[in-house]
Amino acid sequence: MGILNELNLQQDQLQKRQQLINDIEKILSSRYGAANRMISYVVRFAHARASMGHGDIPAWETILNSVSGAEQINILLHSPGGDPTIVEKMVDMCRTHLSGGNRKLRVLVPNVAKSAATILALGADKILMGYCSEIGPIDPQVQIAVSGVIQWVSALAFVESRDKLMADIADAIKNNKPSVGLLQQLASLNIPFTQEMENWVGFAKKTAATLLEKYMFKTKFSTPKQRAKKSSQVASKLLSKQLFPVHGQFINGETAKRELELDVDVLDKDDELWKQVWEYYVRSEVQMNIPLQPPLIKIKLFESGQTSLVIQDTAS
Numbered sequence: 001m002g003i004l005n006e007l008n009l010q011q012d013q014l015q016k017r018q019q020l021i022n023d024i025e026k027i028l029s030s031r032y033g034a035a036n037r038m039i040s041y042v043v044r045f046a047h048a049r050a051s052m053g054h055g056d057i058p059a060w061e062t063i064l065n066s067v068s069g070a071e072q073i074n075i076l077l078h079s080p081g082g083d084p085t086i087v088e089k090m091v092d093m094c095r096t097h098l099s100g101g102n103r104k105l106r107v108l109v110p111n112v113a114k115s116a117a118t119i120l121a122l123g124a125d126k127i128l129m130g131y132c133s134e135i136g137p138i139d140p141q142v143q144i145a146v147s148g149v150i151q152w153v154s155a156l157a158f159v160e161s162r163d164k165l166m167a168d169i170a171d172a173i174k175n176n177k178p179s180v181g182l183l184q185q186l187a188s189l190n191i192p193f194t195q196e197m198e199n200w201v202g203f204a205k206k207t208a209a210t211l212l213e214k215y216m217f218k219t220k221f222s223t224p225k226q227r228a229k230k231s232s233q234v235a236s237k238l239l240s241k242q243l244f245p246v247h248g249q250f251i252n253g254e255t256a257k258r259e260l261e262l263d264v265d266v267l268d269k270d271d272e273l274w275k276q277v278w279e280y281y282v283r284s285e286v287q288m289n290i291p292l293q294p295p296l297i298k299i300k301l302f303e304s305g306q307t308s309l310v311i312q313d314t315a316s
Contacts, residue, residue, distance in 0.1 A: 010266045013287060014308055020280040021305040027273045028074055034102045037067035040076040042284040042301045045112075049313050050299040052082030052090075052116050057311045059302040060090060064097045066307040071100035075124070076108045078281060084140060084204050091123035091211060105215070109133040110281035114143065118238070119204065123211040128272045129253035136195025136251055138208055138235070139246040140200040154247050156199035156239060161184075162194050201239065207233035216263050234260050247277065 021038050028036035045072040067073055069131040073094055083291075094105050107113065107121040108128045121127050121135055127136075142163055153157035164188055172179040212231035216220035221227040237260060244251065253266035267274035288298045292312065 002301045013283060013290075016305065017280060017287070018285050018305050019306070020276055020283065021303070023272065024182045024276045024280065025057075025274065025305065028072070028106075031273070032072060032104070034100070034104070036072045036074060037070035037077060038074040038108075038304065039063045039067055040280070040284060040301065040303045042076070042078045042281070042288065042295070042303075043080070045080055045290050047297075047299050047313065050080075052079060052086055052120075054083065054086055056086065056090070056300070056302075057093075059300070059311065060093060061131045062309060063302045063304050063307055064093055066304040069099045070098040071102055072104040072106070072169075073098060074108055074128075074255065075120075076110060076277065077113045077117055077120065078109075078111050078284070079113055079117040081117045081141070084119055084138075084200075084207055087116055087123065087207060088211065090120060091215075093278040108277055109135065109275050112136075118251075119208050121213065122208050122262070123215055125215055125263065126254065127253075128261060128267060128273075128277075129256070129264055130267050130271050130278065131253075134250045134252055136236045136249055137240075137247055137254060138204045139247055140197075140204050141247060142197065142200070152208065155200045156241065158194050158197040159201055160241065162189060165189075205232075205235045205239055208238060220263070224233045230261070234262070 012105070021040070024038050025038050028038070041056075050157075064073075071192050075094065091105070093248060095103070096174070097103065106123045106126045106128055107124040109121065110130065110133060112134055113121050114134070114137060118135040119138050129134075139154045141152045142155050144153050165182060167181045169179050170185065171177075172182060209231040211227075211313075212234055213227050217227050217231055223231055243259070253264050256262045257264045257266070267277075284301055287310070289300060290298070293296065295314045297315045299312050299313045302309040
């Protein structure tokens with residue numbers, strides 16, 4: 001690709017990205033009949049400290065200030081997720097910066113918005129996705145040590161393991177089968193930890209349902225009762241291991257529209273908006289990989305047409 005062969009990877013690249021943001025804003029303004037602005041939040045995957053968190057708030061507010069007063073704001077989001085407790089705050093901050101009579105918040109997903117990033121997308125009025133874009137299940141992930149190695153594991157897995165064990169015990173007692181081994185397994189569980197995992201799962205469901213009810217589903221269902229019921233159902237689906245067995249499962253735009261009934265526009269690969277969004281995203285990835293003085297690397301990019309903030313960290 002020509003982008004990857006360009007050598008002017010500093011100021012000229014910034015100017016090209018910001019020009020792309022301006023071009024995308026013009027297309028969005030024409031398409032939706034209102035003044036549109038765009039901000040981006042792109043992170044480096046597979047870095048321990050690149051997840052969403054409270055440390056993002058200063059950069060988030062700085063970028064939002066650069067588009068404050070827009071009638072419609074679009075977030076270009078590429079993230080594996082992170083701390084779900086920050087999501088409602090980020091959504092509220094975005095909406096506080098909107099003004100005018102046709103206020104809308106959209107999320108553009110060029111590639112991946114998973115876990116807490118999916119929940120953030122649920123706080124939009126509409127999600128824009130391309131043919132290769134994906135969101136994912138919202139079960140919170142926790143870090144545990146397995147043979148001395150830190151791994152990410154679904155909080156829901158602990159809850160489901162406990163519930164299955166208790167069901168097996170009840171079934172064994174009912175059918176006069178041996179239950180001592182099962183009871184020993186139950187006694188070995190870290191009950192406070194498992195309860196905390198259940199709290200995290202409940203929090204993810206509550207946050208997703210609340211955002212859907214307040215925004216995306218606000219005008220889609222005629223009564224508050226219908227809206228609340230559908231919001232809860234969709235949040236439950238995004239936690240369902242029957243529908244989505246693994247946390248990293250690919251949920252494309254069509255599945256999000258059909259199975260989850262989300263308000264999603266799937267952009268054709270030849271759509272000019274998609275072409276511009278994709279080029280901006282690729283240039284953002286290039287920016288994230290421009291070498292710094294070791295051991296520093298870039299882990300997060302916050303950007304608008306006027307402001308650009310790069311968060312750095314050590315490589316390990």
